[in-house]
Amino acid sequence: MKQKYILRGCVLMVLVLCTGRLFAADQCIACHAGVVGDKPSALFKHDIHFAKRISCADCHGGNPKAEEMEAAMNPKQGFKGVPKGDAISQVCARCHSDSTKMKTYGAALPTNQWGNLQTSAHGKLSTTGKEHIAQCITCHNAHGIVSVKNPASPVYPLNVVKTCSKCHANAAFMRTYNPSLPIDQAEKYRTSVHGALNAKGDPKPAVCSSCHGSHDIRTSKDAKSSVYPVNMPVTCSKCHSDAQYMAKYRIPTNQYDKFAKSVHGVALLRKHDVGAPSCNSCHGNHGATPPGVESVSKVCGTCHALNADLFSASPHKKAFDDRKLPECETCHSNHEIVTATDTLLGVAPEAVCSRCHQESQNPKGYAIAKTMRQLNDSLALSGSVATALVNEAEQKGMEVTEAKFKLRDARQAHLQMRTMVHAFNEDKFREVINKGMAAASFAKVEAKDAIDEYYFRRIGLGVSTLIITILSIALFLYIRRIEKKQV
Ligand code: HEC
Ligand code: HEC
Ligand code: HEC
Ligand code: HEC
Ligand code: HEC
Ligand code: HEC
Ligand code: HEC
Ligand code: HEC
Ligand code: HEC
Numbered sequence: 125m126k127q128k129y130i131l132r133g134c135v136l137m138v139l140v141l142c143t144g145r146l147f148a149a150d151q152c153i154a155c156h157a158g159v160v161g162d163k164p165s166a167l168f169k170h171d172i173h174f175a176k177r178i179s180c181a182d183c184h185g186g187n188p189k190a191e192e193m194e195a196a197m198n199p200k201q202g203f204k205g206v207p208k209g210d211a212i213s214q215v216c217a218r219c220h221s222d223s224t225k226m227k228t229y230g231a232a233l234p235t236n237q238w239g240n241l242q243t244s245a246h247g248k249l250s251t252t253g254k255e256h257i258a259q260c261i262t263c264h265n266a267h268g269i270v271s272v273k274n275p276a277s278p279v280y281p282l283n284v285v286k287t288c289s290k291c292h293a294n295a296a297f298m299r300t301y302n303p304s305l306p307i308d309q310a311e312k313y314r315t316s317v318h319g320a321l322n323a324k325g326d327p328k329p330a331v332c333s334s335c336h337g338s339h340d341i342r343t344s345k346d347a348k349s350s351v352y353p354v355n356m357p358v359t360c361s362k363c364h365s366d367a368q369y370m371a372k373y374r375i376p377t378n379q380y381d382k383f384a385k386s387v388h389g390v391a392l393l394r395k396h397d398v399g400a401p402s403c404n405s406c407h408g409n410h411g412a413t414p415p416g417v418e419s420v421s422k423v424c425g426t427c428h429a430l431n432a433d434l435f436s437a438s439p440h441k442k443a444f445d446d447r448k449l450p451e452c453e454t455c456h457s458n459h460e461i462v463t464a465t466d467t468l469l470g471v472a473p474e475a476v477c478s479r480c481h482q483e484s485q486n487p488k489g490y491a492i493a494k495t496m497r498q499l500n501d502s503l504a505l506s507g508s509v510a511t512a513l514v515n516e517a518e519q520k521g522m523e524v525t526e527a528k529f530k531l532r533d534a535r536q537a538h539l540q541m542r543t544m545v546h547a548f549n550e551d552k553f554r555e556v557i558n559k560g561m562a563a564a565s566f567a568k569v570e571a572k573d574a575i576d577e578y579y580f581r582r583i584g585l586g587v588s589t590l591i592i593t594i595l596s597i598a599l600f601l602y603i604r605r606i607e608k609k610q611v
């Protein structure tokens with residue numbers, strides 16, 4: 125008995141589905157589906173809204189119960205016809221911006237799309253001046269809308285590049301808005317690891333919307349943009365710090381953690397210094413590398429130009445190239461770059477040089493590394509001795525302006541020395557050190573002289589005070605004698 129009912133139920137359901145009469149009461153669909161070549165109704169069969177029993181009339185208005193065309197599509201029945209311009213998004217927003225209404229359909233989607241779109245870069249007025257640049261249907265279609273997770277969606281990762289490029293790779297269109305905006309994003313994107321894997325059908329690597337967002341897309345100059353330098357690391361880390369998401373790729377997932385601790389990360393994330401590199405400064409925005417940089421390992425030179433120039437002319441250039449070692453990364457790492465200190469230099473175990481230079485291995489470099497560290501230490505020592513003397517002289521109230529200038533020169537030489545390390549050349553290094561040593565000893569001499577003079581003046585003062593005292597006593601005695609005589 126039970127089985128019979130179930131069977132009947134199934135047959136009925138199949139019938140209903142096959143004849144498309146699930147909406148028996150919806151005359152809009154019923155009539156339109158019968159019109160040969162009616163695209164909207166054909167597309168609507170696969171629409172997520174159709175599955176939720178939403179009618180043509182929910183977007184176009186009219187009376188879905190009326191069988192007659194005139195009655196159904198009567199403006200007096202609220203029929204709006206085909207929406208144009210912002211009226212399109214307003215149609216969508218009637219539901220998608222109303223969480224109560226969305227809940228009646230059992231939907232728990234965010235309801236911020238229209239709000240966000242209006243304040244985004246795409247919320248600017250189009251060339252007609254009457255509507256926003258992009259409407260909901262620009263990215264989602266009007267009929268045949270599917271879930272964004274459905275591979276048929278225009279915003280599914282494998283399709284979204286094409287969707288954005290409709291406009292962003294269209295020179296004539298983009299010129300009417302902003303002639304200075306590049307139109308090569310998709311082209312460059314294809315040269316990156318992300319783009320190459322995407323072209324092969326992998327939906328996981330970053331696409332336009334992973335970095336820029338979807339409804340709240342803003343120019344990178346806007347501090348609220350997901351690609352603003354300070355926000356970029358978080359945007360990349362959504363995937364790159366997610367071990368589960370990245371599992372199949374077998375690459376580390378610690379870039380963000382390391383970067384945040386680095387000298388660059390602290391400057392960018394804590395001090396908001398946008399001169400410090402963010403992820404995209406080194407890895408490029410769309411391409412595999414930033415513009416004009418042949419490989420990521422050469423990117424440091426775009427900011428640290430002097431270090432890079434010195435390195436290129438150094439003996440390490442060829443030695444590293446031959447061994448396929450990256451230039452700066454070999455000694456400084458890539459993500460966890462810390463403040464460079466003198467301990468990096470020399471042949472002690474904690475010095476970077478000792479990783480490759482031992483008495484038995486690349487010994488010439490070993491000897492030079494050792495000498496460089498010794499020179500560095502003597503400059504540091506001279507500098508601190510000179511500083512102590514100058515401070516002492518100053519505390520004694522002596523004039524030490526000149527000596528302080530020289531101290532500054534010595535400190536300058538120390539900084540220059542830190543950069544000059546990258547020539548990996550003893551003579552050049554010694555030249556800078558000597559300049560610093562000369563300045564430090566000048567300061568030392570000046571300060572010592574000042575201190576000597578202080579003591580000289582003090583002794584002088586003592587002697588003169590003594591003489592004056594003796595003279596005063598003599599004078600006093602003399603006056604007393606005269607007074608006694610008068611009495
Ligand atoms: C009995 C058939 C029939 C019914 C019922 C019907 N339509 Fe139509 N509709 C048509 C035909 C035919 C056209 C094409 C007319 C034309 O090209 O002028 C059309 C055109 C339209 C258009 C395009 C109008 C334009 O200005 O280009 C929209 C939108 C539309 N229908 C929506 C609806 C909605 C919403 C309903 C239900 C409330 C509905 N229709 C009910 C037959 C019907
Ligand atoms: C989710 C909202 C929505 C629903 C539901 C919807 N439409 Fe539309 N329809 C639109 C929008 C928006 C446009 C304007 C498209 C454009 O400007 O390209 C449009 C355009 C049209 C047009 C004219 C242009 C064209 O594409 O041919 C017709 C006809 C039409 N719809 C009929 C229908 C019919 C019939 C149904 C039901 C089977 C339906 N629509 C369901 C939003 C909707
Ligand atoms: C510039 C293209 C673009 C425009 C315009 C756009 N969307 Fe989207 N939308 C997207 C992308 C991309 C996603 C997918 C985001 C993701 O993968 O998480 C999305 C996702 C969605 C989702 C799924 C839930 C969510 O918020 O992520 C809904 C619902 C949605 N859009 C509705 C709308 C509505 C309504 C409008 C108009 C007010 C609109 N969209 C305008 C690109 C766009
Ligand atoms: C009558 C209310 C209503 C209108 C009008 C409406 N939607 Fe929806 N929309 C919904 C509901 C309900 C869902 C399904 C949510 C679910 O499955 O959880 C949905 C789902 C979607 C999704 C899929 C989101 C996902 O899960 O990935 C997109 C995209 C979307 N709508 C875009 C639009 C666009 C574009 C328009 C205007 C052309 C529009 N909607 C108009 C109610 C509406
Ligand atoms: C309808 C065409 C169109 C589509 C589709 C489109 N855009 Fe745009 N986009 C524009 C226009 C026009 C501008 C504004 C240019 C201006 O005036 O500066 C813009 C601005 C932008 C900006 C800000 C550029 C800047 O720095 O000023 C970004 C980022 C952007 N779009 C990304 C996207 C992404 C990502 C997608 C796909 C999800 C997309 N766009 C889809 C037309 C479009
Ligand atoms: C891996 C992250 C990432 C991906 C993927 C990405 N972008 Fe970008 N995009 C950026 C960053 C970062 C900038 C900011 C550049 C800057 O510093 O000014 C940018 C800038 C832009 C701009 C402003 C103009 C320009 O070229 O500088 C547009 C437009 C744009 N992107 C569109 C797109 C489109 C379209 C796609 C997909 C083909 C895309 N982006 C993919 C990160 C990305
Ligand atoms: C949507 C997730 C996602 C986002 C967001 C994302 N990536 Fe990726 N990225 C991937 C995946 C997946 C791969 C492929 C891993 C592989 O096989 O190399 C990848 C690969 C890479 C690679 C190549 C790694 C290698 O050597 O194989 C680099 C570099 C990279 N991403 C940097 C970035 C940067 C920088 C950002 C932010 C501007 C970013 N990614 C944003 C998912 C993402
Ligand atoms: C100062 C420059 C710089 C910054 C900033 C930077 N990277 Fe890297 N990154 C590199 C270099 C150099 C490599 C090694 C690439 C090579 O040898 O081809 C690398 C490698 C990678 C790889 C490949 C896997 C690995 O760990 O070796 C990924 C993924 C990556 N970076 C993501 C990021 C992300 C995400 C950020 C921001 C949180 C970031 N990078 C910031 C320079 C940088
Ligand atoms: C976008 C520009 C930029 C790029 C690219 C860049 N840096 Fe830096 N770097 C900076 C800035 C700015 C600072 C100073 C941060 C601070 O305020 O402490 C810095 C600091 C440093 C320091 C610490 C300096 C010190 O005084 O101890 C080292 C070492 C360093 N960077 C190495 C590198 C290496 C290696 C690379 C390439 C993998 C690189 N940088 C890429 C801008 C950059």
Ligand code: HEC
Pocket residue numbers: 424425428431432433435440451452453454455456464465466467468469476500541542543545546
């Ligand atoms: C063979 C190891 C080695 C290589 C390769 C190397 N460095 Fe250094 N770097 C050092 C040492 C050692 C110091 C610290 C000197 C000191 O403080 O005594 C240093 C200091 C620095 C500093 C801080 C001093 C300054 O100049 O402001 C920066 C920045 C820097 N390096 C950048 C780079 C860049 C960029 C490259 C690649 C072109 C690079 N380094 C390659 C060893 C190296």
Ligand code: HEC
Pocket residue numbers: 439440443444449454455468469470476477478479480481486487488489490492493496545548549550
């Ligand atoms: C990654 C390994 C590596 C590191 C780290 C390294 N070097 Fe070297 N260095 C080499 C190699 C390889 C050569 C070439 C050796 C050869 O041809 O005998 C070389 C050559 C040199 C030379 C030239 C010697 C000559 O033949 O004239 C000097 C000077 C030098 N290194 C100094 C240093 C100093 C100082 C440090 C630490 C700041 C350092 N190196 C760190 C690998 C390294």
